Amino acid sequence: MAEKASKAKKTQNKDKNIIIGICAAVVLVVIVIIAVVLATTNKKLDDSFFVSDGTKYVLTMDMDDASDEEGAPLKAHIVYFYSGDNVTGMKSYYEFADAAAAKAAYELYTAEEDGGSYSIDGKYIILTAEPSDYEGMTASDVKQQIDFMEMLKNMDTDEDTVDMVEENEE
Secondary structure (H helix, E strand, O other), X not given: OHHHHHHHHHHHHHHHHHHHXXXXXXXXXXXXXXXXXXXXXXXXXXXXXXXOOOOEEEEEEEOHHHOOOOOOOOEEEEEEEEEOOXXXXXXXXXXXXXXXXXXXXXXXHHHOOOOOEEEEEOXXXXXXXXXXXXOOOEHHHHHHHHHXXXXXXXXXXXXXXXXXXXXXXX
């Protein structure tokens, strides 16, 4: 009889250990999921985001000419998101010197009523375009437009260099 009680106790201990092990594994999985979610949601925008990759095309424009105006951004990053050859979204990220400048400009931007919705993230004001703004565009169309704009930007830089050389020769 004592032997049966001993076997029953061992079986109960074994069952408890299995249950404790399963609970520990579940808790560990939940902790990992929470860590991953927190790591991805607290991601700050920085220059590494504004690089074309397999999911987006990015056009970055310096806003040197407009930077003297009050509330003018330093740069504008136009990001076209795509899947396959379909454009799935378009956002413009207006970069300011700091979060305070972005907040002041945000109030000006949101007072104007134009298409899209504005949000703010640190030193960036983000304009999310309406689907009708990019409807019918393909990823290859966007790539061609960005390549063309980059070519124009490079031509402008080359002209500025020629002008500087000519001024120095005089």
